[in-house]
Amino acid sequence: MSINWYKYASPASFYFLAGKMIPFFSVAAVIFLVVGLYIGFFVAPTDFQQGEAYRIIFIHVPAAWMSMFLYLVMAFWAGIGLAFNTRLSSMVATAIAPTGAMFTFLALWTGAWWGKPMWGTWWVWDARLTSELILLFLYIGFMSLQAAIDDPRRADKAGAIIALVGVVNIPIIYFSVQWWNTLHQGASVSLTQSPKMATTMLAGMLIMSLAAWMYSIVMVLMRTRVIILERERHTAWVAELKGATR
Amino acid sequence: MLIWVIRRDLLLAMRRQADVLTTLFFFVIVVSLFPLGIGPEMNILRIMAPGVVWVAALLASMLSLGRMFSNDYLDGTLEQILLSPTSLSVLVLGKMFAHWLITGVPLVLMAPVLGIQYDLPSSALIVLALSLLIGTPILSLIGGIGAALTLGLRGGGVLVSLLVLPLYIPVLIFGAGAVEASTAGLGVDAHFSLLGAFLLVSLVLAPWATAASLRVSME
Amino acid sequence: MLQGNNLECVRGDRVLFSGINFSIKPGELMQVRGPNGSGKTSLLRMLCGLAVPNSGKVSWNGANIRSISEEYCGVITYLGHMSGIKDELTAIENLRIASALSGVEVDEKRACEALHQMGLIERENLFTKLLSQGQKRRVSLARLLLVRTQLWILDEPLTALDVSAIELMKNILERYLAQGGMVVLTTHQEIDVSAAVTHQLYLS
Numbered sequence: 001m002s003i004n005w006y007k008y009a010s011p012a013s014f015y016f017l018a019g020k021m022i023p024f025f026s027v028a029a030v031i032f033l034v035v036g037l038y039i040g041f042f043v044a045p046t047d048f049q050q051g052e053a054y055r056i057i058f059i060h061v062p063a064a065w066m067s068m069f070l071y072l073v074m075a076f077w078a079g080i081g082l083a084f085n086t087r088l089s090s091m092v093a094t095a096i097a098p099t100g101a102m103f104t105f106l107a108l109w110t111g112a113w114w115g116k117p118m119w120g121t122w123w124v125w126d127a128r129l130t131s132e133l134i135l136l137f138l139y140i141g142f143m144s145l146q147a148a149i150d151d152p153r154r155a156d157k158a159g160a161i162i163a164l165v166g167v168v169n170i171p172i173i174y175f176s177v178q179w180w181n182t183l184h185q186g187a188s189v190s191l192t193q194s195p196k197m198a199t200t201m202l203a204g205m206l207i208m209s210l211a212a213w214m215y216s217i218v219m220v221l222m223r224t225r226v227i228i229l230e231r232e233r234h235t236a237w238v239a240e241l242k243g244a245t246r
Numbered sequence: 247m248l249i250w251v252i253r254r255d256l257l258l259a260m261r262r263q264a265d266v267l268t269t270l271f272f273f274v275i276v277v278s279l280f281p282l283g284i285g286p287e288m289n290i291l292r293i294m295a296p297g298v299v300w301v302a303a304l305l306a307s308m309l310s311l312g313r314m315f316s317n318d319y320l321d322g323t324l325e326q327i328l329l330s331p332t333s334l335s336v337l338v339l340g341k342m343f344a345h346w347l348i349t350g351v352p353l354v355l356m357a358p359v360l361g362i363q364y365d366l367p368s369s370a371l372i373v374l375a376l377s378l379l380i381g382t383p384i385l386s387l388i389g390g391i392g393a394a395l396t397l398g399l400r401g402g403g404v405l406v407s408l409l410v411l412p413l414y415i416p417v418l419i420f421g422a423g424a425v426e427a428s429t430a431g432l433g434v435d436a437h438f439s440l441l442g443a444f445l446l447v448s449l450v451l452a453p454w455a456t457a458a459s460l461r462v463s464m465e
Numbered sequence: 466m467l468q469g470n471n472l473e474c475v476r477g478d479r480v481l482f483s484g485i486n487f488s489i490k491p492g493e494l495m496q497v498r499g500p501n502g503s504g505k506t507s508l509l510r511m512l513c514g515l516a517v518p519n520s521g522k523v524s525w526n527g528a529n530i531r532s533i534s535e536e537y538c539g540v541i542t543y544l545g546h547m548s549g550i551k552d553e554l555t556a557i558e559n560l561r562i563a564s565a566l567s568g569v570e571v572d573e574k575r576a577c578e579a580l581h582q583m584g585l586i587e588r589e590n591l592f593t594k595l596l597s598q599g600q601k602r603r604v605s606l607a608r609l610l611l612v613r614t615q616l617w618i619l620d621e622p623l624t625a626l627d628v629s630a631i632e633l634m635k636n637i638l639e640r641y642l643a644q645g646g647m648v649v650l651t652t653h654q655e656i657d658v659s660a661a662v663t664h665q666l667y668l669s
Contacts, residue, residue: 322547
């Protein structure tokens with residue numbers, strides 16, 4: 001049963017591979033962040049309706065994209081781990097959750113900051129914000145369940161099931177919230193109804209998204225390395241590693 | 247086999263009536279607390295009624311989830327259920343159905359009485375009961391997944407709420423929405439069709455996911 | 466034929482056992498021995514498919530039990546150290562439901578006979594919360610008389626039983642083995658069951 005790629009998917013080799021990849025992605029993250037923020041704050045023109053406050057979308061929109069995307073990626077790897085019993089994919093799923101939750105929280109936070117000057121209130125029950133809030137609950141559920149289970153094998157599998165159930169539910173929840181929103185406040189303000197975007201605005205947002213991507217990759221790799229060490233602490237290669245650093 | 251599982255759970259519930267009544271009284275008390283917190287203004291209460299009754303039903307159904315598997319887990323019956331030659335999903339479906347009969351049906355029957363407290367018109371009372379009739383089985387079905395995943399964990403009762411309540415949201419929206427639509431004089435067909443669709447989807451997926459969760463939790 | 470190949474069980478950081486090999490043929494008995502915490506229950510749960518071995522496999526007539534799980538469930542009877550007896554049900558209800566779950570529906574009369582054979586006379590219709598530990602154990606053991614399976618996996622079946630019940634159990638096991646049944650058993654009591662072949666498995 002020795003498939004070639006399986007060897008590269010072993011926690012030990014991934015540990016070293018990830019170690020080599022982290023600096024590369026970190027540099028990329030910093031570069032994209034600096035360029036993106038520069039475009040966002042200095043190059044992009046002031047919006048004639050929303051003034052300077054709109055500039056928060058350079059963080060808000062990439063964070064919202066990332067939060068939804070990371071949930072899918074997390075569920076994907078958790079599902080692979082459940083179906084094929086590959087430990088590494090389950091570890092990656094566990095490592096993704098906190099970053100995903102962080103971006104969800106960031107999207108909510110920046111949404112509130114944007115809302116205050118725009119609509120004079122920190123919170124509106126806008127369909128997007130509400131869905132984002134529910135997404136945060138789903139992340140919290142996944143993380144609390146895994147945290148409550150001591151046996152890592154059970155934690156991986158249980159987490160995978162709840163993540164997959166969440167994925168099936170996300171479209172249903174999103175659709176329900178949309179319906180609920182149109183029903184209750186017909187002419188509500190929406191974060192999506194932004195005026196036509198200038199090209200520089202779009203460029204800034206895309207570059208910020210790339211920065212968020214790179215940042216997520218770095219964080220997930222780092223966290224996966226920690227999880228690998230924790231779970232493999234009794235294996236020979238970790239002992240060797242410990243001996244080498246001493 | 248399915249019949250045996252349902253019969254057994256109903257028999258046990260009959261012999262432990264206190265458990266069943268606790269859930270029902272919880273539902274009644276929560277719904278009755280809202281006017282005390284908000285004030286007796288009937289116009290406001292009438293608007294809030296569908297949401298309040300539905301949220302209380304969600305909580306009551308969720309609180310009784312612990313009973314679905316944990317007693318069987320503690321005394322070893324669950325091992326026997328897992329080792330039964332009958333498909334586990336089918337047995338799980340039986341347990342979910344029994345759970346609904348024990349906790350969901352009393353809520354459906356009690357809800358119109360509570361609706362009267364909130365001065366809902368009689369047409370809305372019927373819609374309320376019907377929406378709960380279609381909606382509460384979904385709560386038992388989805389709740390089963392959470393109950394199975396948190397089996398034997400410390401703090402399982404609180405944890406199950408974190409897992410299950412976000413998944414209940416669509417049912418809440420369309421269940422309460424149906425009653426609101428009816429008081430506003432709009433049609434309720436769309437709401438009921440969607441609730442029915444949710445019920446079908448969860449009937450297909452939930453027993454299967456719950457069976458998988460039980461296997462994971464019992465390992 | 467039941468076979469275990471190179472079974473390993475890890476709990477947390479500790480290896481409970483590894484490299485366990487055995488094979489049991491019809492008419493044979495395997496007694497699993499070892500101190501508390503040596504993994505006897507874990508091994509038995511692996512044999513009936515409730516737990517997955519960390520490495521190695523359990524096979525039934527050559528097929529891995531993971532791949533034939535529903536079929537395999539039909540040929541085994543497992544009695545865990547938790548009895549699966551509900552306090553709120555009568556002895557007869559408990560027995561009938563337990564048998565039904567194992568795929569055999571029995572009527573009241575047969576269930577009653579089985580309880581009598583286990584020495585529970587005039588207790589059939591009592592709620593089991595009124596029975597003693599030993600009597601509850603007899604109720605769960607009565608299922609063995611009703612369900613015809615090829616392999617019994619018994620985890621501490623003799624706990625709480627008195628001398629006469631242990632003697633009764635010994636006879637039941639011997640009769641079953643003589644008819645070509647297979648038994649895997651853990652026990653702290655000394656019980657001298659005669660079988661065609663008796664395997665002893667020590668876990669330390």
